[in-house]
Amino acid sequence: MGTQLARQRQINPKDVHDDVHDLARVNPEKLAHEVTKLARKKNHADGQLDAADAATSLMLGGLGAIATAGLLALGTGAQTAQRDALIREWELRGNELDEVSPTPWERGVKDPTLAFWKVPWLAIPALLSAGGYWWANSARHSEAKGKRSIAGGWEIYLGLTSLLSTGLLVHKVVSDRSYSKRAHEIMSGVKRVELKVAKAS
Numbered sequence: 001m002g003t004q005l006a007r008q009r010q011i012n013p014k015d016v017h018d019d020v021h022d023l024a025r026v027n028p029e030k031l032a033h034e035v036t037k038l039a040r041k042k043n044h045a046d047g048q049l050d051a052a053d054a055a056t057s058l059m060l061g062g063l064g065a066i067a068t069a070g071l072l073a074l075g076t077g078a079q080t081a082q083r084d085a086l087i088r089e090w091e092l093r094g095n096e097l098d099e100v101s102p103t104p105w106e107r108g109v110k111d112p113t114l115a116f117w118k119v120p121w122l123a124i125p126a127l128l129s130a131g132g133y134w135w136a137n138s139a140r141h142s143e144a145k146g147k148r149s150i151a152g153g154w155e156i157y158l159g160l161t162s163l164l165s166t167g168l169l170v171h172k173v174v175s176d177r178s179y180s181k182r183a184h185e186i187m188s189g190v191k192r193v194e195l196k197v198a199k200a201s
Helices: 013-026 028-092 121-146 155-187
Strands: 113-114
Touching: 013 028, 028 121, 113 121
Parallel strands: none
Antiparallel strands: none
């Protein structure tokens, strides 16, 4: 048995207008009821479209932010590898100093994870995305003029990118500070590190 398709009737605007006009004259109560029913259906359909738009924007913005965070993590990993190589080279050369300096940037060598002064490279995308999010959010609220509005894909992307890049930045800064502090403690003898080799069975 073949699939039965629903027939879509063509709507003639003039016929609809005449029918509504006649109904308003003959039975205004029924017309009011039908118009209310139609308004509720439209409101429900609009709500479903809004939900679909919001879900699409969230998905696209979220995927874009995750991809951007992945690229930032990739760059941070490369910078960290370069940083560790410089530290190893510094240690192999015996620091060339009388005092204890576990990292070469304490003596003026450029840290590859910093853009300038003490500002990490990761701070740049975090600040740019935060600024972009603030601008997109302000523009949407200004355009909506107090009415309820849905955040677009770009706004969600910038907001999530700001959040993720700030998280990476905090992790990097705290991790580097912790490394330097513990390295100083180990090299000065405050903390001891024991190398425990597992016995062969």
